[in-house]
Amino acid sequence: MKALILVGGFGTRLRPLTLSVPKPLVDFANKPMILHQIEALKAIGVTEVVLAINYQPEIMLNFLKEFEKKLDIKITCSQETEPLGTAGPLALARDKLIDGSGEPFFVLNSDVISEYPLKEMIDFHKGHGGEASIMVTKVDEPSKYGVVVMEETTGKVEKFVEKPKIFVGNKINAGIYLLNPSVLDRIELRPTSIEKEVFPMIAGENKLYAMVLPGFWMDIGQPKDYITGLRLYLDSLRKKSSAELEAGSNIVGNVLVDESAVIGQGCLIGPDVAIGPGCIIESGVRLSRCTIMRGVRIKKHACISSSIIGWHSTVGRWARVENMTILGEDVHLGDEVYSNGGVVLPHKEIKSSILKPEIVM
């Protein structure tokens, strides 16, 4: 079975992290974002994953070779020379997705994290016999997104309404699709929107069905949602395999710590914290609702909340970091410095406090 992951472009919303690595390789819960999806696909028997990208394939290819070997799955890239929108890349990768078997293929949006109930989706797809299935998820504020209006019992999709002004439904497109190969015949090789052009066409023929996504869903393409997403992910991990989470007198709530990380005495870690490989958390440190990437050192008595600390950075003694502070790669926050929402680009030293949200270049 095949799958296409829409990776897209420059990941500018996740800067400064994406100034150091392409977005699919930014770590989430101690694993490159895209690895979460590739593993979920591998688990249900996908043998080949095509990445639709339009940026930096060289950097990706090295990592992909590593994943290929570890997971024993084929990974290829389909590179757009001009942005093709959300449907065009499928046409571009046509030859890789059709193998004559007539089997449907998955399409995933790379910014999405969820529980990936892909097996249930295959069953759903076979059950309704339509041409395409999409996952939808319930949200509180549907007007921010594209709403999918569907029949509650069968899941048959009636129409898509972009940012509706009145309430038409509370399910939005979750960015996970299962498509029959015939869908590719509807897509031309040009910039095309799958929500605005392709799906409405299929819905009009009563061949598009939507399944409500069980479990959590988040688009982690920007820092605020990344942090919320980690909370949802770790919640879900607690239910499924709580042994992976950390336990102890210095741990509160859900905390994920890589086995090579070191945590000192007198710390209080959690809730909703991920600590990456090779990190050193010195004594007396308080961490909550934050991600500490690979190779970071948090010095004594520091306090960090609701922030992301990029690879190989250091946070000084007694520093206080909060309110969506994002430190890029190799950023060094001095002792006793306060950062309130500072967004710091890679390779910087911060010696004085950032009192209100600010971008430091």
Next chain:
Amino acid sequence: MESSDQEKAVAVIMVGGPTKGTRFRPLSFNTPKPLFPLAGQPMVHHPISACKRLPNLAHIFLIGFYEEREFALYVSSISSELKVPVRYLKEDKPHGSAGGLYYFRNIIMEDNPSHVFLLNCDVCCSFPLTEMLEAHKRYGGMGTVLVIKVSAESANQFGELVADTITNELLHYTEKPETFVSDLINCGVYIFTPDVFTAIQEVSTHREGQANIRHLSSFETLQSPTSRALPVDFIRLDQDILSPFAGKKQLYTYETMDFWEQIKTPGMSVKCSGLYLAQFRLTSPHLLAAGDGTKSATIVGDVYVHPSAKVHPTAKIGPSVSISANVRVGAGVRLISCIILDDVEVQENAVVINSIVGWKSSIGKWSRVQADGDYNAKLGITILGEAVTVEDEVVVINSIVLPNKTLNLSVQDEIIL
């Protein structure tokens, strides 16, 4: 009188390195700062061409921390264009401004020069090297420092020098003092005779000796920790050479009455590009564009247009504009005080003022990209990084936009990541 074959000169240009250059973001994401174009030529090209005017110039060395491959193309093309060998030398670790010179002394002295010119790449000035060399020979000292008078208020941002008004000897030097010492400052351009290497070695040996003293008196513990902590081979030109050798009849000053600026931020590059364009008016007016709106665009003031760029005749360009290769400027466009980099498209009736438009960017019809023009303010010059698209009729004011962004809404006073 023939100039002696023995009187060769070499020039050393310090170009810095990437980790130090975060101030030049977002432009430095694409190009090392020394290669960023000012008035149509890479920044480092200006001191290099000034050196080329010297008689008996044997070699030009660029010393920096960038990877060799970043300079390989430039160095080979400029060597063949100017017919003087230009070589890039990469420092493996920081040695300080004098330490770097000392570290490469064997290579620098290969041609047996009688004079070594030392210049900083991020200095924008007229580089009066020939006049400075004549003065240096008259003084007969070990080194001559280019100096300029600035306002008393701004002097403490630089190295301040006191010079004898008659002999021009350097009497006193201090770096960024808190109280007023002098309104004469160090321009970052020097001429040395080869005995400067002996002077640097003396400092290095002395420091090694100090490090060997195990017992620290209570007085020494009060001294600045940095001077104790410096490694033996980290020698700063200003504090370690100019300061101690001042007043010993070894160092002299040469004052320039022309312009001088430091190119530390992207905003300053617009100002300095303008200064060099104004200098072209005097030294090489054929490089500047001309036009009156009939067959070619209206040109006001000093403007550089690359031969491959296409500018519509109804556009009005200048003053102080530099347009790089393959740029297309559409009908009715107005450009003032800006740098337009390679492959940019400026569509009809757009206006760009006090800005830098990055490589491959696209400026939409009737859009407006501008800034106050305060070169020292963080957002005083609008900077669009590589491949930024400003859609039709959008206004961008006092902002910095990182590469690969599309602006479909107007922005003001913002950094867009």
